Amino acid sequence: MTSPFRRSVAEHRAGIKDIVDTAFTNPGTETLVLDRALGRTLAAPLTAPRFLPPWDNSQMDGYAVNTADLGSEPLRVVAPIAAGVGAPALEPGTAAPIMTGAPVPGGANTVIPIEAANPNTFPSTAETTSGFRVRLPAMAEPGTYIRTIGSDIAAGDPVLGAGTLLGPTSLGLLAGLGIGEVTVLRRPEVLLLSTGDELVAPGGELAPGQIHDANTTLLATALEAAGCAVSTVGVLDDSPESFVASLGHALEAGERAYSLVLSSGGISQGAFDVVKEVLINHGIEFGSVAMQPGGPQGAGTLGLPGHAPVAFIAFPGNPVSAYVSYEMFLRPALAEILSLPERQQLTARLTEEVTSMPGKLQVRRGTYSNGTFTPLGGASSHLLAALAASNSFILINEDTTALPAGSDVQALIIGDGS
Ligand SMILES: Nc1nc2c(c(=O)[nH]1)N[C@H]1C(S)=C(S)[C@@H](COP(=O)(O)OP(=O)(O)OC[C@H]3O[C@@H](n4cnc5c(N)ncnc54)[C@H](O)[C@@H]3O)O[C@H]1N2
């Protein structure tokens, strides 16, 4: 058992980063079809297996011709070239109707859009076979309206680097290159649990004194949005014996070993703070971080008898405290591993005064809009509705007890949902 720690935000953030880095080394890889790979991290660099476009093709519906044949004389029109078929070489002195995306035939070096032709509509098959002729402007430059082979990407060129977070555009590129599957890093497997005998799963009926479990949903979805594979056990009860038994059982239940266990609740000074009471004897340190909300914290490597050691992070139970803890400690640690974008910071003008307790970094929630920040709700950590209406945080440092309206603050934008 160790005595409680007292840490600054920076110290605890570094501690959580160490735990997460160790827990998530060598995640392993898996190969997925493209439409299962959204939000996943590419394991190894990819090069283009072919040219894109794979051959010269037309950018317009029009006539494929050779500029050397363009003059005052109308050209004989030959069979049209549709997208999706190979094209025979163009005979000198002829023009081939060509559709957008169709391969430019050998012998042609430009495409003239149908609008510039005279007549400006394509001939029927019967007209073509009976010697139809078209008059085309003589001014076309070689290469006009031809999308050349490899003008998008050349075979062998690097496509995406290792560590790329796969989004719709990168996945679309891979599909366009004909790559059907990608090898991605396995997601960190996180076991998530809530504690508190007062908690009832959402949808359940409440008895007197009970409330619904918000944290399982709040933290599970935050972790999933960040790219973790989350297993939830719901609420473990507050008796030490059954807590240990249920935790041990949950650790065994997953298909793969968990990289991290994350709990909320049960870690402050209460008479029933089971997480702290039990896990302080199994390798987890508890203490306080100079931050509000999210002061009480716990972290370490859990060594439950009969179970492999596993990284464990304990967040406080108040929902806003739990979410602020995620944003301040866990998400930054996951960001590098999962290639998450850093939270954007924007300078904003405070629309009303905020006060803050000395000695703690205060994280206030509110809305950033057009260069202003409007605080929502107060400092209290039960204000879930104000959190949900917020899109950003401001951080008020330990020495500041009041920020007047009109102050410039840095708004940390958290409202993009990942
Ligand atoms: N004497 C002291 N009391 C408290 C201190 C302190 O320093 N001395 N710290 C306060 C602070 S700050 C926080 S934050 C909380 C943290 O407490 P715990 O982590 O032990 O959390 P609980 O007591 O289990 O719950 C706190 C609060 O949050 C509600 N809760 C818990 N889990 C959930 C959930 N999954 N969904 C929704 N709401 C949840 C719970 O009902 C309590 O209201 O301790 C203060 N006390």
Ligand code: MOO
């Ligand atoms: O620090 Mo607690 O996390 O405010 O409510």
